[in-house]
Amino acid sequence: MSTHDDHDLTPEQRRVREALHGLTRPQADPAFRSRLRHEFVSGRIGARRGLTFARPWFLRAFVLVPAAVCALAVVLFAGNRGPDWRVQAVSGEGQVLVNGTAFAASDRAGIGAALKRGGRVQVEGPITVDLVAPGVAAVALSPAAEVVLSAAPNRWWSRGMRASVSAGNAYFSTGRAFHGAHLDVSTPHAQVRAVGTSFAVLCAPFGTCVCVMEGHVRVGRLGSAPGDGVDVPSGMRRIVHPGVPAETDAMLDDSAHELHRQLAEVGEALNR
């Protein structure tokens, strides 16, 4: 906005200025004038406390401090929250049950909305579902898989992610932002802990097979603490049967193929 000199003023503005110039100077009430003069001259005014201008209630410390703490907490919790799960791809015909609600395989938006922060997923029919928490982790569920999935790891704290595979095959890959987090997968037979890797968990009624394509995975028997168990290097698999000693062998080609397919599908979303 430009400032204006007198010659820029409109007649109306000139009238306003004249009116302002013509305002009288109000005089104090004589009683007040005399009382204040006496106090000022005698020095009694110095004994006064002075006006205390109370801040509005919403600007006082007892409101501001808790409000600031709450705001900070909200910001921290909101900022810490990891990404939501979303459906990257669904191939095949069938339906997906999320927390008991059936969705057609083609309803990616519906599945994604129901599964944002995890839940129970059952794949019915010959379909493969690729889920991804962008930058953090991806899970591919094969036909007949039944998995309980937690939310993706948070950014700064509570960086654990859990999954429970009751049946079928689930393929896990982690992204760059997974660094420092851990993933615990349980089956009816085994306990798996991975720290940044690509691996498959094949769960059958007679046992569990964990195929590791990249990174390190520790596989223990059911009931062992997460992180306990045998370290399974990449390219190998660990088979856990109830009542039979677990064994380590070369990784299954099918698992390697499926993990490669998964990475091709979601690699970009994982920033890999």
Next chain:
Amino acid sequence: MPTHDSPSRPASSSVDPVVTATPSATGSAPDTAQLERVCRRDPEALGWFYDQYLDLVFGLAWRLLGDRTRAEDVASEVFLKVHRAADRLDPTRDPAPWLTTITTNVCRDLWRSGAYRMSARAADIDDPAAAATLSSGRNDPEADTLSHERERLVQSALLELPEPLRTVIVLHDYQGLDHREVAVTLHIAHDAARKRYSRALAALEQKLRGRL
């Protein structure tokens, strides 16, 4: 041609004991001897100081707040501050700008206070005591009525302005400060003071359009 930087105020009526548009001390050379005695809190000098500057302080507070009681509170607070800081007064300088700054700051503190916000809506600029005091004493009831009505309109419009705009326009057009002095008083840049004044004048013109 006068500009906003050199506001010209109409001469006050010599027959009117109430209308003293420009404070007598503003812009005049300081009475160094008296002010030195004020620094020492000499009662007689304090009385002289009070008589010289009460109208300036009270009038400014009144125009900024539109309320006699609050203007009295502010005047009391200003003279309390003056008394406390008397020994730091510079006798070689005119105290009017200093008093203007203190008055403006006290008003701003008041605006920010919860008590002011709570009671702002209840303020009544038509208080009868004010009307009596504002009477020009010209023995012309019709002219007095018109003049009072005009004052009421302008003061009412001033009070509708946001406080930062009101402060600038009152300091410039009522108190007679130029933009540079307004900027110093409000601790803002010179350009900012000019722009704020332009906005204030435009806003006031909008509110008073066709009513003056």
